[in-house]
Every structure is written in C-alpha cells, then in structure tokens.
Amino acid sequence: MPKITLLPHPEICPEGSVVEADPSKSVCENLLDNNIFVEHACEMSCACTTCHVVVTEGFETLEASSDDEEDMLDKAWGLEQRSRLSCQLRNLSNDITIEFPRYTVNMVSEIHPRKESSAVNEPKSLHQDDFFVSGSAIKHLSKMIESNSGSCGIRISLKDSGCSGFAYDLNYVTDSDPSDYHGNFSGVNVYIKDTSLIFLRGTELDFIQDGLNQNLVFKNPNVENECGCGESFTFSNKPYAELK
C-alpha cells in the first residue's frame, strides 16, 4: 500500500508521521483512520478548504483535481502550487509526502484553535456543537455577503413574531458587536446575538433548493411548535430552564 508521510505540524502531528494509505479512501479519511485529526468542516463534500494540504513529494503522481476542487482551493489559506484538498485526493498509486498549512480558514475548530488569545473587545467564539452551517448554506451566505458591499458577515438573532412567538432575524454585519458569538465557517462570518444563542444551541443552518424554491432552513432542536403559516414558532421548556 502507498505511504503518506506527514511533515511535522505543531498541533496536528508535532513529530510528523507515516501512515499506510488505503487507496479506495481519500487521504483525509486515511489520516482520520490513523488518528491524525485533519480538519474536515464540510464533512468532505468539497465545500470548505479546511482539509487543505500541500503535497511536497509525489504531486505529479496524483489524479488531476476537479473543477470544484480548484474553485475551493482558490479560497484556501496559504495556497501553493502543490496544494490539494485532502478529502478529494483518492486512488493513490505512489507514496506521497504532505505538509499541513499553519492555519485553515476555519477559526471555530475545536482541535486547532487559530487564535492565541481573545482581545477584550472581540466577540466570543461560537462552538461548532452550538451552531453548525452546512456546506450549501456556506455557499449561499458567501454569495449574500459578497453581494452586499461593506458587510463582513451575517448576524442571526430572534425577534417576536406573528401568531406563535418568535422568528429568525438575519442582518448583514458591518461592525461586529463584542457581545455577540462569532464563528468563521470556511470564510463566512456568522454572528449570533448572545441572548439568542441559548435558543439556537444545536441548530444546523442549511440551504435547501427544491425546483424554483430555495430557502435557508434552521434545523433547531429547541423548537417545539410552529404556526400554520410557518412564519413563527415557540420553544420547548429546555432553553427556558437553562436561563433560570
């Protein structure tokens, strides 16, 4: 079986390592199988760049990258000529050597925290277990932010609404509020109002396209009832109990 040699990285593998690769699996899967915790924020769907590696030896033996991989790589931190997304690298036929970039664009990783310390006036970090953004939602939010000049992210909060209780409120962010929670999802800045987080904990934000219909969808485990028109909702007792 071909071997993957890993050059030392201070957090991922400080001593470096060598793993035997199962060619039927991606390089990212092979590393995870060997307890090398390379980031994979989009669950290996080619929708982020957190699994970025630089192939320092054996690059020319690899299968060519797809257009989707090339497009994502353009957004990677520390892009080099021999950069690849490890989740897209399969069918290894030869030994390769890879190096991990010092950082990824994912600042919410629990494994490799990018920030050394948080300044007093910076928003608090949003943990991935508290709020998750799917690959398709990341793409959609990224387009929204790009089309709104001057904005650096999206802020999510709750507002009173309709016949049933609450609704989600999304706004563009130009200046971050230090009391917010902040997560960087593959380059997309998401801010959550501090008092709303307890009601959003465990939520996945997804983007669903069905024919001509397309929507951002909140899959929020704390929601108990939705009104008939789908405009507003109420919460279970759980978040209220946490507030006490």
Ligand code: FES
């Ligand atoms: S894990 Fe997201 S592109 Fe590889």
